[in-house]
Amino acid sequence: KISSIAARRIWDSRGRPTVEVEVTNEDGTSGIGVAPAGASRGTREAVELRDGGEHFKGLDVQLALQGIERDIAPQLVGSEVENQAGIDAVLIELDGTPNKSRLGGNALIATSLAVLHAAAASARMPLWRYLAQDSVATMPLPQIQIFGGGAHAGRRTDVQDFMVIACGAKSFAQAMEMTAEVYRCAGELMAERGPMAGVADEGGWWPNFATNEQALDTLVAAIERASLVPGSDVAIALDIASSEFGHAGRYRLAMERIEIDSNAMCEKLVRWVERYPIVSIEDPLAEDDEAGLVAFTKAVGQRIQVVGDDYLVTNADRVQNAAAIGACNCVLIKPNQAGTVTETKAALDAAKAAGFRTIVSARSGETEDVAIVHLAIGWNAGQLKVGSFARSERMAKWNEGIRIESRPGAPASFAGAGALGLSQL
Numbered sequence: 001k002i003s004s005i006a007a008r009r010i011w012d013s014r015g016r017p018t019v020e021v022e023v024t025n026e027d028g029t030s031g032i033g034v035a036p037a038g039a040s041r042g043t044r045e046a047v048e049l050r051d052g053g054e055h056f057k058g059l060d061v062q063l064a065l066q067g068i069e070r071d072i073a074p075q076l077v078g079s080e081v082e083n084q085a086g087i088d089a090v091l092i093e094l095d096g097t098p099n100k101s102r103l104g105g106n107a108l109i110a111t112s113l114a115v116l117h118a119a120a121a122s123a124r125m126p127l128w129r130y131l132a133q134d135s136v137a138t139m140p141l142p143q144i145q146i147f148g149g150g151a152h153a154g155r156r157t158d159v160q161d162f163m164v165i166a167c168g169a170k171s172f173a174q175a176m177e178m179t180a181e182v183y184r185c186a187g188e189l190m191a192e193r194g195p196m197a198g199v200a201d202e203g204g205w206w207p208n209f210a211t212n213e214q215a216l217d218t219l220v221a222a223i224e225r226a227s228l229v230p231g232s233d234v235a236i237a238l239d240i241a242s243s244e245f246g247h248a249g250r251y252r253l254a255m256e257r258i259e260i261d262s263n264a265m266c267e268k269l270v271r272w273v274e275r276y277p278i279v280s281i282e283d284p285l286a287e288d289d290e291a292g293l294v295a296f297t298k299a300v301g302q303r304i305q306v307v308g309d310d311y312l313v314t315n316a317d318r319v320q321n322a323a324a325i326g327a328c329n330c331v332l333i334k335p336n337q338a339g340t341v342t343e344t345k346a347a348l349d350a351a352k353a354a355g356f357r358t359i360v361s362a363r364s365g366e367t368e369d370v371a372i373v374h375l376a377i378g379w380n381a382g383q384l385k386v387g388s389f390a391r392s393e394r395m396a397k398w399n400e401g402i403r404i405e406s407r408p409g410a411p412a413s414f415a416g417a418g419a420l421g422l423s424q425l
């Protein structure tokens with residue numbers, strides 16, 4: 001049973017306030033949950049409760065903390081900590097809004113994750129194993145950012161994430177080794193070709209390119225410089241995050257100073273798929289461009305993974321709709337988009353039932369919290385995305401994966417390239 005709940009303000013990887021909740025059980029064990037924060041958010045995500053006003057540019061979370069102490073804690077103390085679904089239902093009811101704007105998605109997800117951690121601690125199990133129970137747990141295939149653009153780098157490139165997937169890796173640890181080399185080589189190429197401008201919000205190199213294609217060319221060159229074969233050892237994954245620059249069927253590409261329609265955007269991306277060793281594209285069209293997403297998935301959905309992030313917002317109903325109309329074939333799973341662990345799992349289960357692939361993902365604003373690594377493993381998601389290969393809020397997560405894989409009693413297998421479900425790999 002839960003004996004106490006404490007909420008506190010801590011600071012995320014952008015130096016902004018965020019919510020941490022600590023749930024303590026009567027048996028003395030406890031668990032901590034932390035809310036991450038996005039920069040390129042979907043409009044249908046659970047809403048973050050921030051104080052507004054002048055202090056910390058309005059980003060403080062005192063209202064969210066007060067809601068936990070005043071409304072949530074008294075309701076949950078005494079509850080069975082194992083009853084995640086029941087506790088999440090109480091959280092949803094206490095909030096009472098469709099988008100979790102009263103108590104805040106940040107307050108709710110921190111509480112929900114703290115309850116989950118506390119339950120695993122009380123069962124004396126690592127979180128991933130507690131989640132897997134008797135079903136299979138698998139080490140996920142990582143998607144790792146090399147250049148970070150879009151909203152994470154002052155919009156230096158239109159595309160947000162230029163990532164790699166180590167398709168040839170036989171273990172999680174080997175995927176890290178291969179990516180480390182590509183990341184280092186990409187940094188060398190950047191330094192040789194112009195002033196090195198540091199790293200973006202998720203640790204990817206700050207992109208000093210003239211075009212999106214130049215970034216893609218440099219990524220291929222970095223894979224080759226690392227003595228790896230583009231496409232078979234290491235392939236490319238992109239998060240276009242196109243809701244950031246596309247609205248009502250119009251896409252404004254700042255680098256080329258052009259505005260194009262949905263068809264032209266779709267054709268541009270199809271050309272990239274033909275020209276570069278790309279295996280995955282996230283949010284290729286904007287969240288309000290369902291017809292575009294359907295057209296794009298029809299064009300390349302057999303060849304690559306088409307991932308819905310802003311469009312699906314970790315919502316089971318939206319995943320089901322997307323599957324029915326063929327608007328993607330993979331879902332990005334971000335717990336704070338949904339607001340509770342139970343709703344997050346429901347979106348993942350809906351995706352699996354529809355034959356979609358699944359990727360558990362961090363946000364651009366993170367902390368040293370490693371919960372999502374355990375979710376990806378214990379829920380057998382197949383893939384994990386946490387940003388780049390630098391900055392310790394990212395490395396904490398990759399390193400946690402290495403630790404879990406190397407310990408006795410580790411998950412039986414590594415998902416590997418099979419997680420992408422693509423026949424040509």
Ligand code: PGA
Binds near residue numbers: 309
């Ligand atoms: P965000 O970006 O966390 O800034 O929303 C991550 C993503 O778009 O996948």
Ligand code: ZN
Binds near residue numbers: 241283309310332
């Ligand atoms: Zn995204």
